[in-house]
Amino acid sequence: MVNSLTPDQKKFLRVVVSCLLTFMVKVSSAQTFTYADPSLIALYPQQNDFRNTLNLSGMWEFKKDSLEVGETENWQNGLEGARSIAVPGSWNEQFADGRNYLGMAWYETESYVPASWQGQRIFLRVGSANYAAKVWVNGQPVGRHEGGHLPFAFEIGKLINWGETNRVSIQIENYLKPSRVPTGNVTGGPFQSFPKANYDFFPYAGLHRDVWLYSIPNTASIKDITIKTDFENTTGSIEVIVESEGNARQGKVVISGNEGQQYEADFRFVNNTSSATVSIPDVRLWSPDDPYLYQVDVTIGSSRNPGDRYSLETGVRTISVTENQLLLNGEPIFLKGFGKHEDFPIFGKGTAHPVMVKDYALMKWTGANSFRTSHYPYDEEYMRMADREGFLVIDETPAVGLYFHGDTTELAQRQAMCKQYIEEMISRDKNHPSVIMWCIANEPFPESLNPSAGSREATPESVALFQELFDLVKEKDDTRLATLVGVMGGPAEWLGLSDIICINRYYGWYTHLGDMEGATQLLGMELDGLHQRFKKPIIITEFGADTYPGMHAVEPEMFTEEFQTQFIKAYLDVADARDYMAGMHVWAFSDFRTSQGLIRFGGVNYKGVFTRDRKPKVAAYFLRSRWTE
Ligand code: GCB
Numbered sequence: 001m002v003n004s005l006t007p008d009q010k011k012f013l014r015v016v017v018s019c020l021l022t023f024m025v026k027v028s029s030a031q032t033f034t035y036a037d038p039s040l041i042a043l044y045p046q047q048n049d050f051r052n053t054l055n056l057s058g059m060w061e062f063k064k065d066s067l068e069v070g071e072t073e074n075w076q077n078g079l080e081g082a083r084s085i086a087v088p089g090s091w092n093e094q095f096a097d098g099r100n101y102l103g104m105a106w107y108e109t110e111s112y113v114p115a116s117w118q119g120q121r122i123f124l125r126v127g128s129a130n131y132a133a134k135v136w137v138n139g140q141p142v143g144r145h146e147g148g149h150l151p152f153a154f155e156i157g158k159l160i161n162w163g164e165t166n167r168v169s170i171q172i173e174n175y176l177k178p179s180r181v182p183t184g185n186v187t188g189g190p191f192q193s194f195p196k197a198n199y200d201f202f203p204y205a206g207l208h209r210d211v212w213l214y215s216i217p218n219t220a221s222i223k224d225i226t227i228k229t230d231f232e233n234t235t236g237s238i239e240v241i242v243e244s245e246g247n248a249r250q251g252k253v254v255i256s257g258n259e260g261q262q263y264e265a266d267f268r269f270v271n272n273t274s275s276a277t278v279s280i281p282d283v284r285l286w287s288p289d290d291p292y293l294y295q296v297d298v299t300i301g302s303s304r305n306p307g308d309r310y311s312l313e314t315g316v317r318t319i320s321v322t323e324n325q326l327l328l329n330g331e332p333i334f335l336k337g338f339g340k341h342e343d344f345p346i347f348g349k350g351t352a353h354p355v356m357v358k359d360y361a362l363m364k365w366t367g368a369n370s371f372r373t374s375h376y377p378y379d380e381e382y383m384r385m386a387d388r389e390g391f392l393v394i395d396e397t398p399a400v401g402l403y404f405h406g407d408t409t410e411l412a413q414r415q416a417m418c419k420q421y422i423e424e425m426i427s428r429d430k431n432h433p434s435v436i437m438w439c440i441a442n443e444p445f446p447e448s449l450n451p452s453a454g455s456r457e458a459t460p461e462s463v464a465l466f467q468e469l470f471d472l473v474k475e476k477d478d479t480r481l482a483t484l485v486g487v488m489g490g491p492a493e494w495l496g497l498s499d500i501i502c503i504n505r506y507y508g509w510y511t512h513l514g515d516m517e518g519a520t521q522l523l524g525m526e527l528d529g530l531h532q533r534f535k536k537p538i539i540i541t542e543f544g545a546d547t548y549p550g551m552h553a554v555e556p557e558m559f560t561e562e563f564q565t566q567f568i569k570a571y572l573d574v575a576d577a578r579d580y581m582a583g584m585h586v587w588a589f590s591d592f593r594t595s596q597g598l599i600r601f602g603g604v605n606y607k608g609v610f611t612r613d614r615k616p617k618v619a620a621y622f623l624r625s626r627w628t629e
Contacts, residue, residue, distance in 0.1 A: 033134055036145040036152035038423045042224040043310055044380055045125060045214035050221075050308045052120070054213040056111050056168065060087045065104040065171070076136035076169040079108045087211060088127070090204035090348025100195055102205055104173040111213060115163030120215035122160055125153040127209025127379065129172050130349070131180060136169040147181065147417060148174075148208065148349075149376035149398050150424040174205035179410040181417040182375070182400045189401070190445070193595035198401035199375065200605060201341055202593040204349040208342075209379050220246035220307035223272075225298055227431045228479050229316040231329070236283025236316040241275040242267065244300055248307050251300035253278060257292070269300075285329045286315025286433045288369040291390030293433075313387060315433030319480060321500050323535045326582040328392070328436070335392055335583025336627050337363065337370035338609075339542050342378055343592040345612060351379045358614055359589065360389050366609075366620060367627025372485075372541055372585055375400035375442045377425050386434035394483070394502070394541070394585075395429050396439035397421040403445040404462045418469055426476040437480055440469045443487035443504060444494065458491035466497050485541045496534050500582060503530070504542035508567055514558045516570045524574050527581070537582035543571045544587035544607040546599075549617055561618040564609070568619055572626060586623065590614060 045053040062085035065075070085091060091098050091105060113122070124137065130148025134141070137159040145152035160166055176184020176196055183189075183198040190198075197203040216222075224243040229236065240253045248269060253276045255263045265276035284292040293313040301307030317329055325332040344355045356379070363371065370391055373382075376398035386393050399418045404411065422440060429435050444466075446457065466484060473482040483498040488505055495501050505526075508519030527538055547564035556563040568586055575581040591608035594600045604612065609619040 032141040033144040034154075036143055036154060038152075038420065038427050039224065040123065040153040040155075041125070041151045041424060042427045043222065045123075045212045046310060048309050048311070050217050050306075051310075052117055052215040054111060054113070056109055056211040056213060057087050058109075059084050060207070061085070061108040062091065063106050064101065065106055066101075068104050070104065070106055070171060074139070075106050075171075076141075077139045078167070079106055079169070082106075082108065085206075086350070087207045088209050088347075089206060089350035090130075090208065091206040092202070092204050093346050093348040093350075102174040102176060102195060102203060104171060105205070107170040107172065107207055108167065109211075110165045110167050112165050113160050113162060113213065117160075117215050118162045119218055120157075121155060121218055121221065122157040122213065122215050123153045124156050124168065125151055125212040125214060126170065126207065127151050127211065127351070128349075129170060129207055130203075130205050131174045132172065134171045136167075138167050139169075147398065147421060147424075149378075150421065151209070151380075151428060152424075168211070170207065172206060174203060176203060178407065179413040181402070181414050181421065182398055183402065183414065186401075186403070187406075189403075191401075191595070191597065193597035193600065195595050197595050198403075200594055200600075201343070201375070202348070202595060202603070204593075206348070206350070208349045209351050217308045218246070220244060220248035220300055222298060222300055222308050222310045224427075225296075225310060225312065225431065227296065227312075227314045229314065229433070230318060231283050231285060231316055234282050236280035236285070237277055238280065238294065238296065238314060238316060239275060239277045240265075240296060240298060241273070242269075242298055242300070244269055244272045244274075244308075246307070248300040250302065251298060252303065254297045254299075255280065255294050256297070257294035258282060258284060280316065283316050286317040286390075287328060288333075288390040288392060291315060291388060291433075293387060312431055313384075314431060315387060317433050319436040321481060321537055321582075324537055324580040326500060326537055326539075333369075333392070334581075335370035335539055335585065337368035337372075337391070337583075337585050338589035339372050339374040339585050339587045340589040341374065341592040342376075342382075343590070343612070348593070351381070353381065355614070356382055356385060360385055360391070362610060362614060362616075362620075363391070363589070364389065366623045368623075370394075370583065370585065371589065372396055372439065374542075374588075377429065380428065383429055383432045383434065387432050391434055392436050393432070393434045394437045394439050395425060395435045396442060396485075397425055399441040400443065401445070402441055404459060404465070415465055415468070419472055422469060422472050423476065426473070430477055435480065437500070438473050438477065438482050439502070440466070440473060440482065440484050442485045444484070444490070445487060446489070446491050458493035462491075463493055463497070466494055470497055492530065492533065495530065499536070501530055501534060501536050501538040502541045503538065504587070505540055505571075506543065508570070509545050509558075514563070516566060520570045520574050523571065524577075527574070527578060531578075531580045537580050539581070539583035539585065540571065540575065541583075541585045542587035543584070544568070544609075546606040547608075547617055547619070548601075548606055549611050549615070559606075564607075564617065564619045565622045568609075569622065569626070586619075
């Protein structure tokens with residue numbers, strides 16, 4: 001019958017069939033791609049007698065999908081004409097044709113799943129896929145996730161071929177959109193750069209952290225552990241809250257430390273939740289000077305028939321604020337350190353373990369005791385190292401470049417993303433003693449996007465919006481401080497919502513160009529005013545000057561190493577003269593990649609005190625002498 005149709009009728013029929021097929025694929029994908037559940041990322045994959053892990057990082061297959069035909073052409077059934085790509089790593093750095101590509105692309109790998117895993121619950125966990133990801137296993141859809149820099153996981157046991165290789169396919173796209181967090185492609189935004197990110201770092205795309213397959217026991221398992229610590233006189237207390245799945249009725253916590261001592265407590269589950277508090281006599285408190293960690297082993301089931309086990313490390317410490325000071329374990333502490341980025345040549349935003357180790361070594365060398373995970377949560381290994389190395393961390397969500405004008409639908413989408421990030425970040429990082437503060441946003445912009453010209457008023461809607469985010473943080477974790485980092489010229493009302501005032505200032509650089517006297521005068525006045533108004537301690541979470549390595553001047557001049565040193569010294573002196581200052585974080589630890597733009601020579605922000613490949617500028621030696629003597 002088709003043969004009897006005219007060419008026009010055939011063409012029409014083809015269009016109808018193709019539309020129908022596209023519609024069916026969309027409907028079926030809408031039905032089967034569930035959004036990732038943040039509670040599944042609470043416990044990092046762990047190998048022990050009850051659990052198994054397989055790290056899928058290494059060489060994967062990669063293919064761009066600029067026409068977005070992959071799904072209709074079923075690329076999940078095997079990528080044809082693909083090329084190799086390293087995971088973790090940003091795709092923008094690995095090819096000769098990938099730098100500015102932010103569209104759709106596909107990743108694929110195969111992994112053998114041992115038959116011995118059968119009978120356990122199997123999950124796939126992706127450490128970070130920037131920005132939006134859809135996942136298939138053996139050609140079957142398993143789920144989707146939005147937002148980079150935080151992990152997501154799906155249960156995939158039903159799709160596994162036991163004792164065989166299994167295909168994992170991940171589709172990722174990183175379009176810059178005003179509705180996303182961080183925002184991009186904003187009309188009239190402050191950043192005139194290419195690609196058009198509404199923030200000052202390169203919008204790297206791809207699988208940036210490890211991808212894991214892991215198993216947990218089927219009948220009863222530990223779903224989440226939350227640790228809260230406190231102390232009185234010389235006795236510490238570690239409260240361990242355990243959430244389980246399945247039929248375990250009881251369990252045990254064993255805490256090891258203090259040179260071979262063990263402290264134990266039994267617990268019973270009520271509705272799969274339980275908690276036990278263990279006392280530690282002669283407790284060794286965690287601090288940057290002595291980052292002492294206790295080992296916490298949680299076992300569920302009876303002692304004769306244990307069902308699951310999970311181990312982690314914790315430090316006993318408290319964090320609080322007074323009107324003038326930040327207190328660690330009840331004692332004043334001053335944060336010395338940096339705002340940073342996960343950024344390295346060729347790796348892009350991909351986890352690079354040697355760089356991680358080097359960064360801690362260099363931060364220690366300068367005498368720093370703290371850093372902020374600007375402008376997104378860092379790799380989990382980074383956080384574990386902060387616990388071990390004794391760094392105080394301000395853990396920040398990817399909410400950078402938020403603004404409140406324009407499209408209300410987009411505003412609501414961004415707000416929903418901010419809430420998702422808070423849930424995921426706290427779910428993932430809540431047991432790190434190093435994390436002392438959650439930061440819900442960096443430099444949200446007031447109504448007018450140009451802070452130097454625009455309105456400095458905080459609209460009631462924006463205050464309500466931030467209040468909602470702070471409430472969410474406190475609901476998830478009331479043991480730490482919460483803050484947002486304020487932009488120069490931004491509304492003070494937003495700052496007042498924080499437990500501790502955090503501001504970024506660039507007087508002497510973006511205003512008062514080169515004039516450090518005028519800059520520091522204004523800085524001092526502003527700090528005094530803020531403290532008088534809010535009666536809370538203040539941290540300057542960013543201050544710094546672009547510095548081209550090797551550029552010098554007898555009399556300090558912008559862009560020279562001498563000017564950067566003078567700039568940092570002037571700010572530190574202003575802070576030292578004020579007893580309500582609780583910390584100074586230099587921007588930035590190292591130079592980092594940005595989009596191309598007039599004020600970013602070579603697509604690099606040169607405010608690092610180390611170069612992008614971690615060589616010290618003069619300012620690094622200055623900080624070392626200031627912070628270690
Ligand atoms: C800021 C931002 C940071 C930028 C920095 C700069 O205030 O928070 O992301 O990189 O200024 O160097 O302009």
